[in-house]
Amino acid sequence: xxxxxxxxxxxxxxxxxxxxxxxxxxxxxxxxxxxxxxxxxxxxxxxxxxxxxxxxxxxxxxxxxxxxxxxxxxxxxxxxxxxxxxxxxxxxxxxxxxxxxxxxxxxxxxxxxxxxxxxxxxxxxxxxxxxxxxxxxxxxxxxxxxxxxxxxxxxxxxxxxxxxxxxxxxxxxxxxxxxxxxxxxxxxxxxxxxxxxxxxxxxxxxxxxxxxxxxxxxxxxxxxxxxxxxxxxxxxxxxxxxxxxxxxxxxxxxxxxxxxxxxxxxxxxxxxxxxxxxxxxxxxxxxxxxxxxxxxxxxxxxxxxxxxxxxxxxxxxxxxxxxxxxxxxxxxxxxxxxxxxxxxxxxxxxxxxxxxxxxxxxxxxxxxxxxxxxxxxxxxxxxxxxxxxxxxxxxxxxxxxxxxxxxxxxxxxxxxxxxxxxxxxxxxxxxxxxxxxxxxxxxxxxxxxxxxxxxxxxxxxx
Amino acid sequence: xxxxxxxxxxxxxxxxxxxxxxxxxxxxxxxxxxxxxxxxxxxxxxxxxxxxxxxxxxxxxxxxxxxxxxxxxxxxxxxxxxxxxxxxxxxxxxxxxxxxxxxxxxxxxxxxxxxxxxxxxxxxxxxxxxxxxxxxxxxxxxxxxxxxxxxxxxxxxxxxxxxxxxxxxxxxxxxxxxxxxxxxxxxxxxxxxxxxxxxxxxxxxxxxxxxxxxxxxxxxxxxxxxxxxxxxxxxxxxxxxxxxxxxxxxxxxxxxxxxxxxxxxxxxxxxxxxxxxxxxxxxxxxxxxxxxxxxxxxxxxxxxxxxxxxxxxxxxxxxxxxxxxxxxxxxxxxxxxxxxxxxxxxxxxxxxxxxxxxxxxxxxxxxxxxxxxxxx
Numbered sequence: 001x002x003x004x005x006x007x008x009x010x011x012x013x014x015x016x017x018x019x020x021x022x023x024x025x026x027x028x029x030x031x032x033x034x035x036x037x038x039x040x041x042x043x044x045x046x047x048x049x050x051x052x053x054x055x056x057x058x059x060x061x062x063x064x065x066x067x068x069x070x071x072x073x074x075x076x077x078x079x080x081x082x083x084x085x086x087x088x089x090x091x092x093x094x095x096x097x098x099x100x101x102x103x104x105x106x107x108x109x110x111x112x113x114x115x116x117x118x119x120x121x122x123x124x125x126x127x128x129x130x131x132x133x134x135x136x137x138x139x140x141x142x143x144x145x146x147x148x149x150x151x152x153x154x155x156x157x158x159x160x161x162x163x164x165x166x167x168x169x170x171x172x173x174x175x176x177x178x179x180x181x182x183x184x185x186x187x188x189x190x191x192x193x194x195x196x197x198x199x200x201x202x203x204x205x206x207x208x209x210x211x212x213x214x215x216x217x218x219x220x221x222x223x224x225x226x227x228x229x230x231x232x233x234x235x236x237x238x239x240x241x242x243x244x245x246x247x248x249x250x251x252x253x254x255x256x257x258x259x260x261x262x263x264x265x266x267x268x269x270x271x272x273x274x275x276x277x278x279x280x281x282x283x284x285x286x287x288x289x290x291x292x293x294x295x296x297x298x299x300x301x302x303x304x305x306x307x308x309x310x311x312x313x314x315x316x317x318x319x320x321x322x323x324x325x326x327x328x329x330x331x332x333x334x335x336x337x338x339x340x341x342x343x344x345x346x347x348x349x350x351x352x353x354x355x356x357x358x359x360x361x362x363x364x365x366x367x368x369x370x371x372x373x374x375x376x377x378x379x380x381x382x383x384x385x386x387x388x389x390x391x392x393x394x395x396x397x398x399x400x401x402x403x404x405x406x407x408x409x410x411x412x413x414x415x416x417x418x419x420x421x422x423x424x425x426x427x428x429x430x431x432x433x434x435x436x437x438x439x440x441x442x443x444x445x446x447x448x449x450x451x452x453x454x455x456x457x458x459x460x461x462x
Numbered sequence: 463x464x465x466x467x468x469x470x471x472x473x474x475x476x477x478x479x480x481x482x483x484x485x486x487x488x489x490x491x492x493x494x495x496x497x498x499x500x501x502x503x504x505x506x507x508x509x510x511x512x513x514x515x516x517x518x519x520x521x522x523x524x525x526x527x528x529x530x531x532x533x534x535x536x537x538x539x540x541x542x543x544x545x546x547x548x549x550x551x552x553x554x555x556x557x558x559x560x561x562x563x564x565x566x567x568x569x570x571x572x573x574x575x576x577x578x579x580x581x582x583x584x585x586x587x588x589x590x591x592x593x594x595x596x597x598x599x600x601x602x603x604x605x606x607x608x609x610x611x612x613x614x615x616x617x618x619x620x621x622x623x624x625x626x627x628x629x630x631x632x633x634x635x636x637x638x639x640x641x642x643x644x645x646x647x648x649x650x651x652x653x654x655x656x657x658x659x660x661x662x663x664x665x666x667x668x669x670x671x672x673x674x675x676x677x678x679x680x681x682x683x684x685x686x687x688x689x690x691x692x693x694x695x696x697x698x699x700x701x702x703x704x705x706x707x708x709x710x711x712x713x714x715x716x717x718x719x720x721x722x723x724x725x726x727x728x729x730x731x732x733x734x735x736x737x738x739x740x741x742x743x744x745x746x747x748x749x750x751x752x753x754x755x756x757x758x759x760x761x762x763x764x765x766x767x768x769x770x771x772x773x774x775x776x777x778x779x780x781x782x783x784x785x786x787x788x789x790x791x792x793x794x795x796x797x798x799x800x801x802x803x804x805x806x807x808x809x810x811x812x813x814x815x816x817x818x819x820x821x822x823x824x825x826x827x828x829x830x831x832x833x834x835x836x837x838x
Contacts, residue, residue, distance in 0.1 A: 032829065066523065067521060071519065071520040071521050071529075074520075077477070077527070077541060077543070078477070078479075078486075078529065078539070078541055079519070079520040079529050081519045081520070083534075085562070087564060087568050087569075087572055088568075090572055091571055091572055091575050093578040094572075094575035094576055094578065095575060095579075095580075097579045097583065098575075098578055098579050098582045098583075101582055101583050102582070102585050102586065105586050105590065105591055105594075105719075109591070109594055109595065109714060113598045113601070113602070128550045135729075155485070158479045158484045158486065158538045158539060159479045159480075159481045159484075159531070159539040160479075160483070161479075207484075208483070208484055235834050319494075428607055434483065434484050434485040434486070435483070435484070436483060436484040437482060437483050437484075437494075438481060438483070438537060439480055445746065449626075
């Protein structure tokens with residue numbers, strides 16, 4: 001039964017049907033029914049556990065939060081279901097550590113050796129330590145794909161599994177290639193990268209036996225991106241042109257002469273060669289104002305592009321048979337959520353952290369420690385005991401503050417955002433998804449472990 | 463089961479999913495004998511689910527409906543919206559939200575991989591990386607090493623004097639004295655690249671060698687020494703490190719292990735790792751064997767130059783005494799070695815000059831100039 005081609009009021013909607021006088025499902029809606037309070041305590045307690053276990057608890061935290069979020073989202077009256085386990089994530093992380101340790105040692109040693117051997121006086125002497133990120137960069141894309149595959153393989157709806165076909169290496173090469181193209185075109189082709197990568201991911205995603213397809217064209221994304229790119233490009237081009245046009249290279253010699261400290265000569269030059277010094281000042285003020293305006297504009301346009309591309313790309317993911325979700329979340333409501341959320345979070349974190357830090361200094365005073373030892377921390381001038389004690393404010397104040405911050409982010413960013421997305425989405429032709437047949441279990445032994453080892457955001461859920 | 467008896471006649475509708483396809487089936491749900499019976503609309507039973515095994519999969523929902531699975535491994539699902547039935551099931555099935563049990567097999571797997579991960583990190587950090595660094599260190603051309611070392615000296619000096627501009631001491635006479643001392647030892651030592659010896663204006667009693675033949679003596683060390691031969695002994699020790707390419711090996715080793723530490727600590731910016739490693743380098747220095755062979759090299763070098771190694775022993779004992787009263791300024795890689803007495807004994811044993819006369823490293827005037835090299 002397709003409902004697309006008929007006017008709204010003539011469509012016979014299954015939700016009007018009743019059995020034995022009780023309420024039945026309202027099939028065409030996406031709902032988010034999670035409770036903010038429950039989410040906050042869930043996140044806070046798990047985050048504290050994560051800190052106490054020196055990070056190992058994060059696998060349990062992620063799992064629990066995902067279970068909460070997934071089951072809070074129902075489509076057509078049926079909740080999503082997250083079947084991932086914390087234990088498998090821990091094992092996956094350990095597997096990733098073993099493999100990455102080997103990989104990292106060889107690449108970073110070779111890089112350092114190369115840095116030594118071809119050293120030509122560049123100031124990179126100690127920065128080779130930071131270079132060890134470099135060989136991990138491409139692996140990040142690979143791990144990202146694998147993590148997504150794990151998440152989809154552990155997601156069910158109506159008892160049927162989602163899935164992502166293998167293809168992590170292909171994703172990595174494409175991400176690197178499109179990224180490079182974006183770089184060499186000074187960002188112009190960024191939307192192309194977005195579309196191509198989204199297409200690669202979506203076209204390999206499945207719900208049961210049904211495949212998703214990324215539809216949509218480059219043009220709308222490009223138009224949205226132009227609001228960001230054009231002003232920057234124009235200003236940069238004008239600036240470069242101006243620099244070449246008006247910069248008098250013969251003045252370089254004069255400038256060097258000015259450096260001699262001959263004040264008289266400086267004055268003479270000002271009067272004789274600059275007929276109107278005010279034009280210079282006006283230019284500086286005007287230029288400054290222009291830069292501020294440009295910055296504000298670009299920030300706004302970037303936010304707009306992010307929201308637009310989220311809406312556009314996700315609304316154009318179509319499940320085989322025609323099921324699709326129309327995302328309509330407005331820019332105003334997202335910005336509103338972030339502003340209100342930021343104010344609430346920072347107020348609460350500030351109060352909590354202030355209290356805790358006060359408490360920690362109280363403890364130090366009670367133990368008879370001079371708070372000035374803090375300044376010595378890290379300077380290598382401390383003996384063992386005072387070094388240990390100077391960590392008190394960090395343990396008592398900073399770490400619980402972090403936990404509160406993470407939990408508040410879930411309660412005041414993720415929660416209202418999901419609610420708003422769910423409230424504004426329209427579900428089209430959900431009944432087409434009925435045709436999906438069960439999908440085989442995808443083991444994914446590393447369970448997102450690589451993405452986690454490569455710098456997961458601790459405390460997040462997605 | 464009184465609770466069950468109470469709900470004996472209760473029936474409600476539900477949506478059933480057979481786990482094969484996503485197609486919903488409208489069903490009637492009622493209680494049977496310790497089970498949940500699911501019937502199709504023609505009253506034909508589809509499934510019997512054990513009440514003890516039924517689990518709720520929708521724990522975050524607050525809209526009152528309930529989605530069940532007969533057990534965590536099953537593909538079938540049943541959603542019930544009827545509030546009375548939801549209440550009844552919640553009452554009857556106490557274990558509705560019981561977590562999935564962790565099997566002993568899974569625990570074994572966790573244990574196995576933990577051991578494997580820790581074991582491989584240990585092997586890499588303490589065996590593979592040192593072995594590889596030792597090999598690679600010999601392959602680096604001396605010119606490249608020298609250029610790198612020059613940069614590293616500045617970086618280390620910066621780290622040692624947080625907040626202040628680091629200062630290398632220099633006076634015409636002091637430089638000359640230092641050059642004379644270096645020349646005497648360098649000539650015999652046969653180093654594979656030219657040495658650069660400098661004095662850092664820092665009160666720590668310390669000295670270190672960096673790649674490229676860079677040797678830094680601290681002001682505190684020169685002021686602590688009572689004779690030029692004591693400084694010469696320390697310098698000979700550092701030359702021993704340079705000849706053994708210890709600084710280069712240690713640098714390569716730090717680079718290899720920094721990545722792993724970043725991996726485990728989740729810090730890839732490398733900032734904290736860099737600082738931590740530099741401090742470790744300054745404090746604990748090289749491995750015990752490297753220190754022993756540098757000592758050995760130093761005594762042999764001194765003997766070859768006809769110099770006594772008794773002053774070396776005296777200096778070690780002085781350090782031992784100073785660390786006794788735990789002045790934090792004395793925490794240096796020379797003094798944190800626990801076996802200073804043993805090292806002093808070995809140095810004394812190696813002494814070939816004894817009480818007889820020898821040509822001093824510096825004459826009195828030169829020695830005063832070196833001691834005052836940091837006073838402008």
